[in-house]
Amino acid sequence: xxxxxxxxxxxxxxxxxxxxxxxxxxxxxxxxxxxxxxxxxxxxxxxxxxxxxxxxxxxxxxxxxxxxxxxxxxxxxxxxxxxxxxxxxxxxxxxxxxxxxxxxxxxxxxxxxxxxxxxxxxxxxxxxxxxxxxxxxxxxxxxxxxxxxxxxxxxxxxxxxxxxx
Amino acid sequence: xxxxxxxxxxxxxxxxxxxxxxxxxxxxxxxxxxxxxxxxxxxxxxxxxxxxxxxxxxxxxxxxxxxxxxxxxxxxxxxxxxxxxxxxxxxxxxxxxxxxxxxxxxxxxxxxxxxxxxxxxxxxxxxxxxxxxxxxxxxxxxxxxxxxxxxxxxxxxxxxxxxxxxxxxxxxxxxxxxxxxxxxxxxxxxxxxxxxxxxxxxxxxxxxxxxxxxxxxxxxxxxxxxxxxxxxxxxxxxxxxxxxxxxxxxxxxxxxxxxxxxxxxxxxxxxxxxxxxxxxxxxxxxxxxxxxxxxxxxxxxxxxxxxxxxxxxxxxxxxxxxxxxxxxxxxxxxxxxxxxxxxxxxxxxxxxxxxxxxxxxxxxxxxxxxxxxxxxxxxxxxxxxxxxxxxxxxxxxxxxxxxxxxxxxxxxxxxxxxxxxxxxxxxxxxxxxxxxxxxxxxxxxxxxxxxxxxxxxxxxxxxxxxxxxxxxxxxxxxxxxxxxxxxxxxxxxxxxxxxxxxxxxxxxxxxxxxxxxxxxxxxxxx
Numbered sequence: 001x002x003x004x005x006x007x008x009x010x011x012x013x014x015x016x017x018x019x020x021x022x023x024x025x026x027x028x029x030x031x032x033x034x035x036x037x038x039x040x041x042x043x044x045x046x047x048x049x050x051x052x053x054x055x056x057x058x059x060x061x062x063x064x065x066x067x068x069x070x071x072x073x074x075x076x077x078x079x080x081x082x083x084x085x086x087x088x089x090x091x092x093x094x095x096x097x098x099x100x101x102x103x104x105x106x107x108x109x110x111x112x113x114x115x116x117x118x119x120x121x122x123x124x125x126x127x128x129x130x131x132x133x134x135x136x137x138x139x140x141x142x143x144x145x146x147x148x149x150x151x152x153x154x155x156x157x158x159x160x161x162x163x164x165x
Numbered sequence: 166x167x168x169x170x171x172x173x174x175x176x177x178x179x180x181x182x183x184x185x186x187x188x189x190x191x192x193x194x195x196x197x198x199x200x201x202x203x204x205x206x207x208x209x210x211x212x213x214x215x216x217x218x219x220x221x222x223x224x225x226x227x228x229x230x231x232x233x234x235x236x237x238x239x240x241x242x243x244x245x246x247x248x249x250x251x252x253x254x255x256x257x258x259x260x261x262x263x264x265x266x267x268x269x270x271x272x273x274x275x276x277x278x279x280x281x282x283x284x285x286x287x288x289x290x291x292x293x294x295x296x297x298x299x300x301x302x303x304x305x306x307x308x309x310x311x312x313x314x315x316x317x318x319x320x321x322x323x324x325x326x327x328x329x330x331x332x333x334x335x336x337x338x339x340x341x342x343x344x345x346x347x348x349x350x351x352x353x354x355x356x357x358x359x360x361x362x363x364x365x366x367x368x369x370x371x372x373x374x375x376x377x378x379x380x381x382x383x384x385x386x387x388x389x390x391x392x393x394x395x396x397x398x399x400x401x402x403x404x405x406x407x408x409x410x411x412x413x414x415x416x417x418x419x420x421x422x423x424x425x426x427x428x429x430x431x432x433x434x435x436x437x438x439x440x441x442x443x444x445x446x447x448x449x450x451x452x453x454x455x456x457x458x459x460x461x462x463x464x465x466x467x468x469x470x471x472x473x474x475x476x477x478x479x480x481x482x483x484x485x486x487x488x489x490x491x492x493x494x495x496x497x498x499x500x501x502x503x504x505x506x507x508x509x510x511x512x513x514x515x516x517x518x519x520x521x522x523x524x525x526x527x528x529x530x531x532x533x534x535x536x537x538x539x540x541x542x543x544x545x546x547x548x549x550x551x552x553x554x555x556x557x558x559x560x561x562x563x564x565x566x567x568x569x570x571x572x573x574x575x576x577x578x579x580x581x582x583x584x585x586x587x588x589x590x591x592x593x594x595x596x597x598x599x600x601x602x603x604x605x606x607x608x609x610x611x612x613x614x615x616x617x618x619x620x621x622x623x624x625x626x627x628x629x630x631x632x633x634x635x636x637x638x639x640x641x642x643x644x645x646x647x648x649x650x651x652x653x654x655x656x657x658x659x660x661x662x663x664x665x666x667x668x669x670x671x672x673x674x675x676x677x678x679x680x681x682x683x684x685x686x687x688x689x690x691x
Contacts (some may be wrong), residue, residue: 003183030311033257037304057290061297064304066331072307073326076319124289126350 009049016042035126037068054129099125167194167282183301193285197274203535204450205417206236212458213352213453219462228232242444243413246406254403258312263404263411268416269298277425278353280435280442284639290431291352292344295426296337299381301466302419306390306400309412313403321390321399326470328389331476332380332395339373342491343430346501350407356434364431365506369487369513373430373480375456378427380476382419384457389472424453463547464540474526484518487513572625575618575639578659585609592630595620614659619652628670637666 019042024033040063047056088094122128134141169189177185210233217224226232250259276291278284288294295303303325310322344350346366347358364371380387401412428434428449435442467475489673490512494505521533585602586609597617602609630635646652668675 005187021463028255034258034304034308053288053290054293057293057297060301061293065300067296069300069303069307069326069329072304073323074325076307076311127291159213 005049007047012042012045012049012132016046029078030072033068033072033075036071037064040068051123052125055127167284167287169285171282175535197285198271200413201271201274201418201421204421204447205414208421208454209236209239209418211454215455215458216462218458218551218553221553228662242409243410244407246666248406248408249403251403254314258308259403259406260312261396262305262308262312263408263415265308266302267415267418269301269305270415270422272298273419274294274421277354277422278429278434279446281353281356283443284353287351287353290350292340292350292355292430295422296333296340299419299422300329300333302415305415308578309400309404313400313496315403317396317398317402318400321392321397321515324396325383325400327469328380328383328387330475332387332480334621335476335484336371336377336381336487337482338481339370339377340430341484342367342370342489345488345491345495352429352434356429356436359433361503361506362433362436363410364432366501366503366509367431367484367487367491368506368510369516370491371427372513372517373484373487374431375427376452376465377476377480378423379457379460382423385461386419386466387472388466389469393468420454420457421450424450424457427453459544459547463543466526471526474524478526479520479524483516487515514572517530522661562691572623572638572667572669574628575654576616576659577637577639577662577664578614579635579637579664580611580656580660582633583611584633584635585611586632588630588632589627589636592626594624594626595622597621598627609654614656615653615658619649619651634671637671638669640665 016039019035019039023032023039026032026035040059044056044059044064047053047059131139133139133144172192173185176188180188190510213235214224214226214232218515225235228234228238250256275285276288276294278287307323310318310320310325313319318610343355343363346363347355349355349358385391390396391401396402401409404412425446428446432449432453434449435446437445437448439570440448447648490509494509495501498505518533518537521531521537524531585600587600587602590596590598590600597618597620599613599615600611601613603612604610623638625638628638
C-alpha cells in the first residue's frame with residue numbers, strides 16, 4: 001500500500017477515535033458537539049481513502065451539514081448548558097445499556113471474518129451506485145420508493161400533530 | 166488530464182512518489198489561495214466603489230489612485246488592532262470560529278474549473294462536494310455566536326441556522342435541473358455539456374439558485390445575521406483585529422466561490438469566443454458579482470418571517486416544479502435541444518408571476534404585480550446612478566439644492582408690512598411665536614417678537630395665516646448653535662437678518678427669486 005495512504009489512514013483513525021472519546025468524556029456539551037463534527041469528518045476522510053467519494057461527501061452533507069448542525073441548534077435552545085451535563089437518575093441504567101452495547105460490539109468485531117477486497121475500486125462510483133439503487137432489473141427501486149413514502153408520511157404526520165394544538 | 170496531473174507525471178521521473186504527490190498539491194494550494202485572496206481584494210475594492218456609485222456616494226478614493234490601495238490600508242489597520250477575547254466567553258471556540266468559517270469557503274475552489282485543465286481536482290462528485298462543504302461555514306458562525314457569550318451573537322447564530330435550513334433545500338433542488346440535463350456531477354462535464362448556457366435552458370433554476378445562494382452567503386437583502394439596526398453586528402460583534410478580518414475574508418471568499426459556481430453551472434464556465442477560457446471565466450465571475458452587489462445596494466433587508474416564508478412557500482415549490490418539468494423534458498427529448506429555451510423561459514415567467522399570487526406573508530398577499538414592479542423599478546434607479554457624474558457638493562461653500570417641495574426653515578419677517586394682528590401666533594400649533602403689540606398712531610406696533618426655532622415644526626401655518634404678506638418661510642436651512650437660547654430669534658435679529666424668502670405659499674415669488682446656487686463662490690483650483 002502507498003505510504004501516503006497509510007499515513008493518512010493512521011492520522012484519520014487517531015483523530016476519529018480521539019474525538020469520539022472527547023465527545024463522551026467532555027463535560028462541556030457544546031465542545032462535545034464540536035468534537036462530534038470532527039469525528040464525522042475523520043470518518044469521511046477514511047471513506048475518501050477507500051475510494052468511496054460519494055459516501056464521503058454524503059457523510060459530510062448529512063452528518064456534518066444536517067445532523068451535527070441540528071444537535072448544536074438543539075443545544076442552543078437548551079437551558080443551563082453552561083453547567084455541562086450533570087449525572088441524572090438513570091446513571092446506573094445508562095451504564096448497563098452502554099456496557100451491553102460495548103460487549104456486543106466487541107463480540108461482533110472479533111467474531112467476524114474480515115476480508116479485504118483485492119480488486120480495484122469501481123470508478124466512477126456515482127453511476128454504479130445509481131444503477132444499484134434505481135435500475136429496474138436488480139436495483140432496490142421498490143424499497144427506495146417505500147422508504148421515501150414512509151419518510152414523507154412521517155414528516156406530514158409530525159406537522160399534522162403539531163397543527164392540531 | 167489537468168495541469169496538476171501533468172506536473173505530477175513529469176515530477177515522478179525525478180523524485181520519489183510521495184514527493185511527486187505532495188509538491189504539486191502544495192504548489193497548487195499556494196497558487197490557488199493567493200489567487201483567491203487577490204480576487205477577494207479586488208472584490209472588496211469593486212464592491213465598495215460600486216456600491217458607492219449605486220448609492221450616489223463616491224466610495225473610498227483617498228488611498229492611492231482611485232482609492233485602489235484601500236484594501237491594503239484596511240488590511241494593515243486590521244492587522245495592527247488589538248485582539249479582544251470576551252472574559253466570559255469560551256476561549257477556544259472563540260479562537261477557532263473564524264478559521265472554521267474561512268476554510269470551507271476556500272475549500273470550494275478545489276473543484277472549480279477556471280479553465281478546461283486548470284482545476285485542482287475534477288471530483289466525480291464535484292457539485293455534491295460543493296453543497297456539502299459550503300454549508301459548513303455555518304458551523305463557524307455558530308461557534309462565533311456561542312463562544313462570544315453575547316446575546317446578540319447568539320441571536321445571530323440562531324438566525325444563521327434557520328436561514329441555512331430554509332435556503333439549502335431550494336438551492337439543492339434548483340441544481341437538479343442542471344444535473345438532469347448533464348447527467349453528471351462533475352464540474353468539468355457540466356461545463357462541457359453547455360453548448361447553450363444553462364441560464365437560458367434553466368431560467369427558473371438559475372434565478373432560484375442565485376437567490377438561494379445569496380441567502381446562503383448571507384448577502385443583503387438576506388444579511389439578517391448581521392442586521393446592524395437590530396442585532397448590532399451579529400456573530401462578529403465580539404471580534405476584532407485579525408479574527409474579524411478572517412470573517413470578512415470568509416464572507417468575500419464565499420461570495421467569490423458562489424459567483425464561480427454560478428459562472429460554471431449556468432453561464433458556461435470557460436466557454437467563450439476569441440479570448441482565452443480562463444479570462445472568459447473571470448469575466449463571468451465579475452459579472453455575477455456585479456449582479457450580487459447591485460441587488461445588495463437596491464433592496465432593503467427582509468424580516469425574519471418574510472425570509473422564511475419566501476424560502477419555504479415560494480422558492481421551494483418553484484424549485485420542485487422546475488425539477489419535474491426538466492425531468493419530463495429530459496424523458497421526451499433526451500438530447501435537450503436548444504429550442505427548449507423558448508418554452509422554458511415562458512414557463513419560468515409564467516410560474517414566477519402566477520405563484521406569487523398564492524404566496525402570503527403574515528396574512529398579506531405578496532403578488533408579483535405589486536412587488537415585482539417595485540423591485541425592477543428600484544433596480545433601474547440604482548443602475549442609472551452608475552452613469553451619474555460623481556460630483557461632491559462642497560457644502561459650506563456651496564449650497565445644496567433644496568427639494569422641489571421644500572418649504573424652508575426659519576422665517577423671514579417684513580417689519581414694515583406687519584400690522585401686528587397676531588394671526589401667526591394664534592395659528593402656530595406649538596405656540597412658539599411670542600408677539601406683543603402696543604397701540605400706535607394708525608396701527609399696532611410690534612413691541613416684542615420672539616420665535617423659538619428650537620421647537621418649530623416648519624409647518625408654515627403662520628405664513629398661511631398672515632393676511633398682509635409680512636411673513637415668509639426662509640430658504641435658509643443652516644440652523645445650528647451651541648446653546649438652545651440662541652435658537653430663539655428676537656425682533657432685532659429678524660430685522661437685521663439677511664432676507665431670503667422662499668416661494669412657499671407665495672408662488673409668484675418664484676420668478677423673482679435668484680437661482681438657488683451659491684452662498685459664496687466655490688474655491689478656485691490651483
